[in-house]
Amino acid sequence: GAVVSQHPSWVICKSGTSVKIECRSLDFQATTMFWYRQFPKQSLMLMATSNEGSKATYEQGVEKDKFLINHASLTLSTLTVTSAHPEDSSFYICSARSVAKNIQYFGAGTRLSVL
Amino acid sequence: AQKVTQAQTEISVVEKEDVTLDCVYETRDTTYYLFWYKQPPSGELVFLIRRNSFDEQNEISGRYSWNFQKSTSSFNFTITASQVVDSAVYFCALGGDYKLSFGAGTTVTVRA
Numbered sequence: 001g002a003v004v005s006q007h008p009s010w011v012i013c014k015s016g017t018s019v020k021i022e023c024r025s026l027d028f029q030a031t032t033m034f035w036y037r038q039f040p041k042q043s044l045m046l047m048a049t050s051n052e053g054s055k056a057t058y059e060q061g062v063e064k065d066k067f068l069i070n071h072a073s074l075t076l077s078t079l080t081v082t083s084a085h086p087e088d089s090s091f092y093i094c095s096a097r098s099v100a101k102n103i104q105y106f107g108a109g110t111r112l113s114v115l
Numbered sequence: 116a117q118k119v120t121q122a123q124t125e126i127s128v129v130e131k132e133d134v135t136l137d138c139v140y141e142t143r144d145t146t147y148y149l150f151w152y153k154q155p156p157s158g159e160l161v162f163l164i165r166r167n168s169f170d171e172q173n174e175i176s177g178r179y180s181w182n183f184q185k186s187t188s189s190f191n192f193t194i195t196a197s198q199v200v201d202s203a204v205y206f207c208a209l210g211g212d213y214k215l216s217f218g219a220g221t222t223v224t225v226r227a
Contacts, residue, residue, distance in 0.1 A: 032213060104162075
C-alpha cells in the first residue's frame with residue numbers, strides 16, 4: 001500500500017527554538033498534503049492544507065506565522081513550528097492524499113515536547 | 116457543515132468476542148466518502164476502508180466488516196473474533212474531495 005514517511009518521530013526542544021517536521025509520500029505524488037494536531041486521547045484537528053507550489057490554507061484559529069508550511073515538491077511537505085513554546089507540545093500528524101484512490105494516507109506522527 | 120459522531124468512547128472486550136463500533140455522520144453533500152482508520156499505540160493512522168456515498172453494499176475483509184446505511188447516516192464497523200492486536204483507537208471520518216472530518220474516536224481494548 002501507499003506509504004507516507006514522517007520525520008522526526010520524536011523531538012524535544014528548548015522554548016524559543018524552531019522545529020521542522022518533514023512529510024514525504026514515498027510511492028505516489030501528492031499535490032495535497034495535510035497537517036493535523038492531536039492532543040492526548042482526542043481526535044485529529046486539521047491545522048492546514050498544504051498545496052504543492054502554492055500557499056497553504058490554514059484552518060481558523062491556526063497561526064500561519066507560527067506554523068510555517070512549505071510544499072515545494074510533489075512528494076515533500078514540511079511544517080516548521082517557529083519559536084516553539086510548551087503549549088505547542090503535541091502530536092503532529094501529516095497525511096498525503098492519493099488522487100487516484102481519493103484516500104489520505106498518514107505518516108507515523110511526530111511527538112513534540114517543548115521544554 | 117460536516118459532522119461525525121462516534122458515541123462510544125471506550126469498548127472493552129475479551130478476546131474472540133465480536134465488537135461493533137458505531138459511526139453516525141451529518142453532511143449536506145450528495146457525494147461524499149466515509150472512512151475508517153485504526154490508530155494503534157504507536158500513533159500511526161492505518162487506513163482500513165473507504166466507502167463512497169453511492170455504494171451502499173456492505174463489505175467484509177477478513178475479520179472486519181462494515182455496514183453502511185444511508186437512510187440512517189451510519190457507517191458501522193464490526194470486528195469479528197477480536198484479537199489483542201485489535202486494541203487501538205478507531206476513527207470514523209467523512210470527506211468530500213479533500214478535507215476529512217474525524218469523529219472523536221473509539222478506544223477498543225481487547226483482553227486476553
